[in-house]
Amino acid sequence: MDKIENNKAWFLVLPVLLLVAFSAVIPLMTVVNYSVQDTFGNNVFFWEGLGWFKEVLTSSRVHGALGRQLAFSAIILAIQIPLGIAIALCMPKRGFWASVCLVLMSLPLLIPWNVVGTIWQILGRTDIGLLGYTLDQLGISWNYARNPVHAWIIVVVMDVWHWTSLVALLAYAGLQSIPQAYYQAAKIDQASRWKVFRYIELPKMQGVLLIAILLRFMDSFMIYTEPFVVTGGGPGSATSFLSIDLVKMALGQFDLGPAAAFSIMYFLIILLVSWVFYTVMTNIDKAEGK
Amino acid sequence: MTVATQTYAPRTRTFALPRIKVSTATLVLYIAFMLVPIYWLLNMSLKTNQEILGGFALWPQNPTLNNYLVILTDASWYMGYVNSITYVVMNTVLSLAVALPAAYAFSRYRFLGDKHLFFWLLTNRMAPPAVFALPFFQLYSSVGLFDTHIAVALAHTLFNVPLAVWILEGFMRGVPKEIDETAYIDGYSFPRFFVKIFMPLIASGIGVAAFFCFMFSWVELLLSRTLTAVNAQPIASVMTRTVSASGLDWGVLSAAGVLTIIPGALVIYFVRNYIAKGFALGRV
Numbered sequence: 423m424d425k426i427e428n429n430k431a432w433f434l435v436l437p438v439l440l441l442v443a444f445s446a447v448i449p450l451m452t453v454v455n456y457s458v459q460d461t462f463g464n465n466v467f468f469w470e471g472l473g474w475f476k477e478v479l480t481s482s483r484v485h486g487a488l489g490r491q492l493a494f495s496a497i498i499l500a501i502q503i504p505l506g507i508a509i510a511l512c513m514p515k516r517g518f519w520a521s522v523c524l525v526l527m528s529l530p531l532l533i534p535w536n537v538v539g540t541i542w543q544i545l546g547r548t549d550i551g552l553l554g555y556t557l558d559q560l561g562i563s564w565n566y567a568r569n570p571v572h573a574w575i576i577v578v579v580m581d582v583w584h585w586t587s588l589v590a591l592l593a594y595a596g597l598q599s600i601p602q603a604y605y606q607a608a609k610i611d612q613a614s615r616w617k618v619f620r621y622i623e624l625p626k627m628q629g630v631l632l633i634a635i636l637l638r639f640m641d642s643f644m645i646y647t648e649p650f651v652v653t654g655g656g657p658g659s660a661t662s663f664l665s666i667d668l669v670k671m672a673l674g675q676f677d678l679g680p681a682a683a684f685s686i687m688y689f690l691i692i693l694l695v696s697w698v699f700y701t702v703m704t705n706i707d708k709a710e711g712k
Numbered sequence: 713m714t715v716a717t718q719t720y721a722p723r724t725r726t727f728a729l730p731r732i733k734v735s736t737a738t739l740v741l742y743i744a745f746m747l748v749p750i751y752w753l754l755n756m757s758l759k760t761n762q763e764i765l766g767g768f769a770l771w772p773q774n775p776t777l778n779n780y781l782v783i784l785t786d787a788s789w790y791m792g793y794v795n796s797i798t799y800v801v802m803n804t805v806l807s808l809a810v811a812l813p814a815a816y817a818f819s820r821y822r823f824l825g826d827k828h829l830f831f832w833l834l835t836n837r838m839a840p841p842a843v844f845a846l847p848f849f850q851l852y853s854s855v856g857l858f859d860t861h862i863a864v865a866l867a868h869t870l871f872n873v874p875l876a877v878w879i880l881e882g883f884m885r886g887v888p889k890e891i892d893e894t895a896y897i898d899g900y901s902f903p904r905f906f907v908k909i910f911m912p913l914i915a916s917g918i919g920v921a922a923f924f925c926f927m928f929s930w931v932e933l934l935l936s937r938t939l940t941a942v943n944a945q946p947i948a949s950v951m952t953r954t955v956s957a958s959g960l961d962w963g964v965l966s967a968a969g970v971l972t973i974i975p976g977a978l979v980i981y982f983v984r985n986y987i988a989k990g991f992a993l994g995r996v
Contacts, residue, residue: 425822434817435829437810438873445870446836449847509742512735524984526743529750531991532976534931536948537969541749544756550764550962552752583749588991595988595996633992644840647933651952665842665934672846673938685843696835703995704827 450689456682474683484684486659487667491643494663498581498642503635505582506589507627511619513594524594527587539651542580546652566653570660573653577661580648585641589634596630597623629706636699640692664688750973756966764962779967789968792947795861796930799944802865804925807872808918815880816906820889830881833874837993841934844870849938859941867939868929875928875993876921882994883917917994920986923979930975947972 457474459467478484509527514520530538546566548554557564566572600623608618646665649655655662655670662670668688672681756764757779758772783789817823818830848867849858857863891913895905911918937949951968980987989996 425820427823428821429823431817431821431823434813438814438833438877439829441810441869442833442836442873445866446839449844449851452847452850453843509739512739521984523739523743524987525980527746528980528984528987529973529977530746532927532973532980534933534948534972536933536952537972540951540965540969541753544962544966545749545752550756550768552748555768583745587746591988592992592996630992630996633995637991640838644842646842665840668842669845669934673849681846688840689843692838692840693835696838697831700831700834
C-alpha cells in the first residue's frame with residue numbers, strides 16, 4: 423500500500439515513544455552507567471572503563487552460561503520447528519475439528535510460565551508425578567534434581583510441550599493461505615506428496631516459519647521462569663541459562679558492574695538477531711509486493 | 713509419516729474410514745501430550761495432600777474441592793489473583809490507548825525515522841526481562857512506586873506496547889485507505905473518524921491485541937515478582953513463595969495453578985482464528 427509522506431504522524435507516535443522511552447531507555451541507561459563504574463557502597467562511584475566488560479568476556483562462568491544457552495536454543499529449534507510443521511500438516515483444514523485442535527493445542531501457550539514450571543516439577547517427581555513414577559516403574563533411576571542429564575531432559579521436554587503449538591499454529595496459518603489452485607496444479611502434474619511439500623508448501627510458509635524461528639529463538643534465549651521453578655538452575659549450574667545466571671548475579675549477589683556489562687552484551691546479541699530478522703522480513707514483504 | 717495419505721483437494725471427513733489415518737493418529741498423540749500434564753495438575757488439585765503423598769493414583773479416589781476453598785477463603789491467596797488482574801487490566805488499557813494512534817501512523821504514513829522506530833519497538837518486545845529487572849527495581853524504588861500495581865503495569869509496557877503496536881498495525885494495513893479518504897471528504901475530523909469509523913472496522917484486531925497484552929502480562933513472573941513485595945504481590949509470586957516456605961502443600965499449589973489457567977481457557981475459543989496472527993505480531 424502506498425503510504426503518504428507526513429511528518430505530522432509523529433504526534434500519533436509520540437505517546438508510545440514517551441512511554442517506551444520511560445520503560446526501556448531510562449533503565450537501559452542505568453545499566454550502561456553501572457557497566458563502566460565501580461562502587462564501594464554509599465553511592466560513591468568511580469570510573470572503571472571497560473574493566474567489567476573484560477572481566478565478563480573472560481569469565482568462565484559467563485562462557486558456561488552462554489554455551490548452555492546456545493545449546494538449549496539449538497536443541498529447542500531443532501525439535502520444535504520440524505515437529506510444529508509436521509503437526510500443522512496433520513491438522514484438518516477446516517470445520518469443527520480444526521477449531522477443536524486449535525483450542526486444545528493453544529492451552530499450554532496461555533498458562534503462566536511459573537505454572538508451567540510447577541506442572542512439570544510435579545509431573546517429573548517419582549513419588550507423585552505421572553512421568554517420574556512411570557519412569558521409576560520402568561526401572562530407570564530418574565532424578566531430575568540430581569542428574570544433570572535428567573534435568574536437561576525435563577527442561578527440554580517442558581519447553582517442547584509449552585511452545586511447539588506456537589510453531590504448529592503459525593505453520594498452519596501459513597498453510598491455510600495457500601490457494602487451492604496450487605494443489606490442483608500439482609495434482610495435474612502428478613507431483614508426489616513430498617514434492618508438493620518441498621516446492622509448494624515450504625516456500626509458501628517461508629514468511630511464517632521465519633517468524634516462528636525468530637520467536638522461538640528469542641524466547642528460548644531469554645527463558646527464565648520455567649527452569650527456575652523446575653530446577654532452579656541446577657543441579658550445580660547445569661541448567662543455569664543466561665537469564666538465570668544474570669538474575670543471580672544482579673539481584674542475588676548485587677554485583678552491579680559485571681551484571682551490567684553482562685546485560686549489555688546480552689542485549690547486543692538480541693539486537694543483532696532482531697536486526698537480521700527485521701531485514702529479512704522486510705525483504706520478503708517487498709518481494710511479495712506487500 | 714503423515715504425507716502418504718494426505719489428499720490435496722478439500723475433503724469432507726467421514727468417520728466410517730476403515731483404517732486410522734497416520735495424520736490423525738499423530739495429531740491425537742500430540743494433543744494427548746498437550747493435555748496429560750494439564751490433567752495431572754487438575755487431578756492433583758482435587759486430592760488432599762495426604763492422598764497425594766499417600767499413594768499413586770491416576771484419578772482422585774475421593775475428589776474434594778477443599779484446596780479451592782482454601783484459596784478462595786484465604787486473603788493472602790485470593791488477593792494474589794486480585795493484584796494480578798489489577799495490574800494486567802491497567803497494563804492492557806494503557807498499552808492499547810497509546811498503541812492505537814501509533815499503529816495507525818505506522819500503517820498509513822511515512823515519516824522521518826518510521827522504520828527505525830518500528831524496529832526499535834521490536835527490540836523491546838525481544839528484550840530479556842532479566843536485563844531490566846535490576847534497573848526497574850531501582851527506578852521504581854527511587855520514585856516511590858515500588859510494590860504498587862502501577863509499577864508492574866508500567867514495567868510490562870516494555871514488551872506489551874510494542875506487541876500491541878505490531879499486532880494493530882498488522883490488522884490496520886488490511887483496511888483500505890479509501891475508507892479514510894472518503895471519511896475526510898465527508899467532513900469527519902480525525903478523532904471522530906478514528907473512533908466512529910476506523911475502530912469499529914478493526915474491532916477484532918483490538919480484541920486480539922487486548923487478549924495478547926492481557927496474556928503476556930498475566931504469564932510474566934520475573935518483573936512482577938521483582939517489583940512487588942506485599943501489597944501488589946501477583947499470584948505467580950504467591951505460588952513460588954508457598955513452595956519454598958510452607959512444606960509444599962501440593963494440592964493447594966495445584967489448585968492455584970488450575971485457577972491461573974482459567975482466564976486464558978475462557979477466552980481462547982473466541983480468538984481461536986487469530987492466535988497465530990497475534991503471536992506472530994500481526995505478520996501472518
